[in-house]
Amino acid sequence: MTFASNSAVLLILNPTAGRRRRGLVNEVVRHVRALGWAVDLVETAAAGDARRIAETCDAARYAVIAVAGGDGTINEVVNGLAGRSVAGPALGPALGIVPLGTANVLAHELGLGFSAAALAQTLTAGREILMQPGEASGAGRTRQFSLMAGAGFDAKVVAGVSAPLKRRLGRAAYVWRSLVEARRYRPVRYAVEVDGVRHEAASVIVTHGRLYAGPYVVAPDAALGKPLLHVCLFERWGRSHTLRFGLALLLGRLPRTAGYRVIAGHDIRVSVLSDAGEDRRQPVQIDGDDALTLPVSIALAAGAVRLLRPAL
Structure with a gap:
């Protein structure tokens, strides 16, 4: 998948999940910016924040929503993005993962590398899977x-x-x-x-x-x-x-x-x-x-x- 050089990533961070791995998040941001992308970082403060952000973010600005968190935070964003696709004819931004949680099942399912460089490469040049959630x-x-x-x-x-x-x-x-x-x-x-x-x-x-x-x-x-x-x-x-x-x-x-x-x-x-x-x-x-x-x-x-x- 190829994006324009001025594409942007909206990175949603669950600070609780990322407390011990904030260094990885910072490194991913650095690598993504080095590849010519803009990155806007938003932290969640309560349950439901990640879903609301995914539902309301500007799809014209953001080619990718990246989730730095565990499977629960990712689930919120999946619910938000799937809701957008039902409400309108266009799909929302693509979903990328920066795994920080306990099990990170989706990260394993997608075959993600766990280094900052590998994660940044997937966010900016990854392949797409079109998934219908359950x-x-x-x-x-x-x-x-x-x-x-x-x-x-x-x-x-x-x-x-x-x-x-x-x-x-x-x-x-x-x-x-x-x-x-x-x-x-x-x-x-x-x-x-x-x-x-x-x-x-x-x-x-x-x-x-x-x-x-x-x-x-x-x-x-x-x-x-x-x-x-x-x-x-x-x-x-x-x-x-x-x-x-x-x-x-x-x-x-x-x-x-x-x-x-x-x-x-x-x-x-x-x-x-x-x-x-x-x-x-x-x-x-x-x-x-x-x-x-x-x-x-x-x-x-x-x-x-x-x-x-x-x-x-």
């Missing part, structure tokens, strides 16, 4: 996602990790919470309807991409540029199976593990089938944030986003 709706609320929506064990882990704990411990916060949730495991069965066919599962992840929690493969045939969702079904119940699935994920063996299945589809509905006395709320995580509550309907969104990945 869209989850429930109880009158709707959230779009570039990566995934999940219910069951992973959603309960995400719901149990507070922002201060994540800032203090990073990935270790999720490891700790996974152990807590495994210890307090109660069997919950979910009904998962995929294009009209019902399945049952102990946990479910509806994904737009191949990866989960960083570089770990959950859906080998998925791709961000395909107008298709992949439904990952964890079909066996019990604490021992939960731990077995987690170990298989870390070892790169999950797609070949007994009791795990991936189904491609377009229209998905997830609800609680039985909870064996479980009285807790059943959360839905969207791109790593506790966002909705079951039941939910999931499909591809009407809008589209242009994602930047490294040039060949």
Whole structure:
């Protein structure tokens, strides 16, 4: 993808995610400017700021919106850009990533280099992927996602990790919470309807991409540029199976593990089938944030986003 030499980047920085890596952001800005581009840096101050900026920025000035933050901040910008494409005939600026967060799943999915020079090169001369985000709706609320929506064990882990704990411990916060949730495991069965066919599962992840929690493969045939969702079904119940699935994920063996299945589809509905006395709320995580509550309907969104990945 080639832009004019006077093109500009709007860089949205989540200062919380970037606290320990502000040096990388500064280096990316320096490299982008050295390539002849203007860079305007805007920091977020509260949840929702990144989405609002993406929805209202001047597309005539900015060829690229770059997000310096984690998957949650990126999700806000995806929601803002997808909304623009529905509201008008022209797509908004292309979306570039400066990964700063805990897992950076989208950065791994796009194959980004993690050096300042490589990131700047992608922002100014990357290839485009046209992606239709996924869209989850429930109880009158709707959230779009570039990566995934999940219910069951992973959603309960995400719901149990507070922002201060994540800032203090990073990935270790999720490891700790996974152990807590495994210890307090109660069997919950979910009904998962995929294009009209019902399945049952102990946990479910509806994904737009191949990866989960960083570089770990959950859906080998998925791709961000395909107008298709992949439904990952964890079909066996019990604490021992939960731990077995987690170990298989870390070892790169999950797609070949007994009791795990991936189904491609377009229209998905997830609800609680039985909870064996479980009285807790059943959360839905969207791109790593506790966002909705079951039941939910999931499909591809009407809008589209242009994602930047490294040039060949």
